[in-house]
Amino acid sequence: MMKHQIAFLCPFRVGLLMGLLAAAGTARGEDGYYAGQCADGRTIYFSLAGTGAAASVNLHLEGAWSEALLFQTNSPQGQEFGGGEGLAGEVRWPVVGLRLAPTNRPSAAAGWLFLNADTNGLPFTARRIAVPAGYSRKRGLHLWGRGGGKEFHATWPDFRDDTAFHPAISKLLDAEARGELGRFTAGSHDIMWEGLKTGGASFDWEGTLDTYIVSLGTNLVSLYGLSYEYTGGAHGNSQAHGRNFILDGGKAREFFLKDLFLPGTNWVAAISAACRRELRRQGASWVMPDADPAFQVQEFTAEALASFNVDRSCLFLHFDPYAVGPYVQGRFHVALPWRELEAWLDPKGPTAPLRGSRAAP
Helix, strand or coil: CCHHHHCCCCHHHHHHHHHHHHHHHHHHCCCEEEEEEECCCCEEEEEEECCHHHCEEEEEECCCCCCCEEEEEEECCEEEEEECCEECCEECCCCCEEEECCCCCCCEEEEEEECCCCCCCEEEEEEEEEEEEEEEEEEEEEECCEEEEEEEEEEEEECCCCCCHHHHHHHHHHHHHHHHHHHHHCCHHHHHHHHHHHCCHHHEEEEEEEEEEEEECCCEEEEEEEEEEECCCCCCEEEEEEEEEEEECCEEEECCHHHHECCCCCHHHHHHHHHHHHHHHHCCHHHCCCCCCCCCCCCCCCHHHCCEEECCCEEEEEECCCCCCCHHHCCEEEEEEHHHHCCCECCCCCCCCCCCCCCCC
16 A cells, blocks of 8 residues: 555545455455565565556566566456567567466465466465555646646555564665655646646656565565656656665665676676677667667676666666667666676675575575
């Protein structure tokens, strides 16, 4: 339940709404963030949001990447989701579907993950580890087809366990989301008056900031944030934000890509070469040998590699639209197995305890 929604409901309506949510949850688990394990030993994290045709799943499978999965249908076997982008003859994101089995266990989920349309599902079980929190603000006015304004939504996992580490990260995300809400919606009345005078859909501005779990441990948390802003023009723009934290001196400390590697090594060149190789395999236009010289990317700087996530198997790097290809190609993700980076990794770095660990989440 988002904080802004609760504030505007009387106690009776809150109780009724929570009862309805609980009833719906018995059919497929409840909205929230889940951690589990697949039958092959890989960890799985996913968020579940919405009901019916508006439901969606954002999923991370250890060692792989997936874009959001959207509701497809209800069946006797459970609620089914599908998605993932692909190229002709080659799939960029391997996850193609997920089926959540009906369950009567509160805050638990089970089902099958489909990595290929021609194979059987991979069974998994999961438990809810965080509830959804969020802010939402809409400011503006429309009269007789004119007007405009700004609308902003943010969601993130609210950890409520008995550690100091995880709730501290939720508190940080809360403060950042509140700040982004204020930044984006500032000047809403100026946009509204422009729309009232001029008209046009470009005066309806929209912003979102959503955060998902990639990896969760007692000493390390990796989160994937995705922001989107539409401020007029042909389309909006989105940006990936890899956020990574370790427990340091009893507090949550964010770490960065340079912290993973041995000082004095040319790790930037090594990561850059590996990313160009993988991006060419995925078909990113601007890393191809025959790309237009005006757009061609021949190497990446440390700044260009700044958005990353980690799990037990891989380092993931994110490239936003326009970074390695035109807008129509969307976002690219590169997964680099830890074993390929051993020569540059700091054995005492923040991910050292994580790499190769096979313990359940």
